Every structure is written in C-alpha cells, then in structure tokens.
Amino acid sequence: MPTEDEPSERYLQGLATRRTVLGEAHVERALANQSGFDGPFQSLITEAAWGHVWSRETWTKRERSMVTIALLAALGHYEEMAMHVRATARTGATMDDIREALLHVAIYAGVPAANQAIKVAREALAGMKEGEGHGDEGHGQAAL
Known part of the structure; x- marks a missing residue:
C-alpha cells in the first residue's frame, strides 16, 4: 500500500x-x-x-482527444481546449478531427460556444504551424 x-x-x-x-x-x-x-x-x-x-485502452488517444476538445469547447474552457488542440500533435487527432468535433459542439452545445472554440483552435493550430507549439504548451498550474 x-x-x-x-x-x-x-x-x-x-x-x-x-x-x-x-x-x-x-x-x-x-x-x-x-x-x-x-x-x-x-x-x-x-x-x-x-x-x-486517459490510460484506458477502450478508446485511442486520438478518440479521447476529440471528445476532450468537444467537451472543453462546449463548457467554454477555451484555455484548456487550446492545450488539447496542441496535444493533437501527440494524439494523432487531425485538423479534420478537430473541425468535426467542433461542428458537433455547434449543434449540441450552441453556435456561440463553437464559434469561440473555432477561433481558439485556429490560433492554436496556427501557432503549431509556426513552430510555437508542439503539443506541450499549457498555461496555468491547473492545466490538465
């Protein structure tokens, strides 16, 4: 013990x-x-x-990544969502996967939540393309 x-x-x-x-x-x-x-x-x-x-084997890291992004977006936790968008460099979720997750957010959680989430995701993805983020950035001590 x-x-x-x-x-x-x-x-x-x-x-x-x-x-x-x-x-x-x-x-x-x-x-x-x-x-x-x-x-x-x-x-x-x-x-x-x-x-x-996250350590369960039922879903892949890619699947967990998409669900996590959608949940964080739906709840308006955009800083955490951006961190998980950057983490897709390690989970295998693609830009198409992120877009699909956020389309679900628009229908099931509302257009305003999805609209803000798309903005945050675009910024995170742009930062990754510019070499600013490789999935390991996060802000705040409470970041998951």
Whole structure:
C-alpha cells in the first residue's frame, strides 16, 4: 500500500500517459510550479484524469482527444481546449478531427460556444504551424 510520500501505481501510469499526451516540457512545468496548496490537485488529476480515464485502452488517444476538445469547447474552457488542440500533435487527432468535433459542439452545445472554440483552435493550430507549439504548451498550474 503506497504511503502519502510514495506514488500509487495509478499515479505513475497517469504521469506516463500525461507525458505522452501533453509532452515532457508541459508536465515538468506543471510539476515544478506546484505548491503545497495545489499539489493535491495535481496528484488528483494525474491519478484520476490521466491514470483512470486517459490510460484506458477502450478508446485511442486520438478518440479521447476529440471528445476532450468537444467537451472543453462546449463548457467554454477555451484555455484548456487550446492545450488539447496542441496535444493533437501527440494524439494523432487531425485538423479534420478537430473541425468535426467542433461542428458537433455547434449543434449540441450552441453556435456561440463553437464559434469561440473555432477561433481558439485556429490560433492554436496556427501557432503549431509556426513552430510555437508542439503539443506541450499549457498555461496555468491547473492545466490538465
């Protein structure tokens, strides 16, 4: 049984998946910037989001990427959505996949949400083409 100082197997699995999807630089930044205040949150998302959900083998990383982008867009979490658009460089989701996910957002979550999401996605994709992002940028300590 792991202690509080010893990470669980699920945490270690989540950390590996998180590095695969978001990139080494992003994860190292998030870990380096964590404090005593948000450290438990970083552990929670690493274990739950990345270890429990993203590490499942039922869907591919590409499929999870598309669903995540659509959900974040529908909920108006555009900064996180941009991070996941950049992560498509590692998940295999294409520009066509992103567009299809955002078309679903327009119908099921509303045109205003999709309109803003398309703007954010275009900016993230343009940054990737210009060499600014390789899927490992993210902003804020709370970034998934």
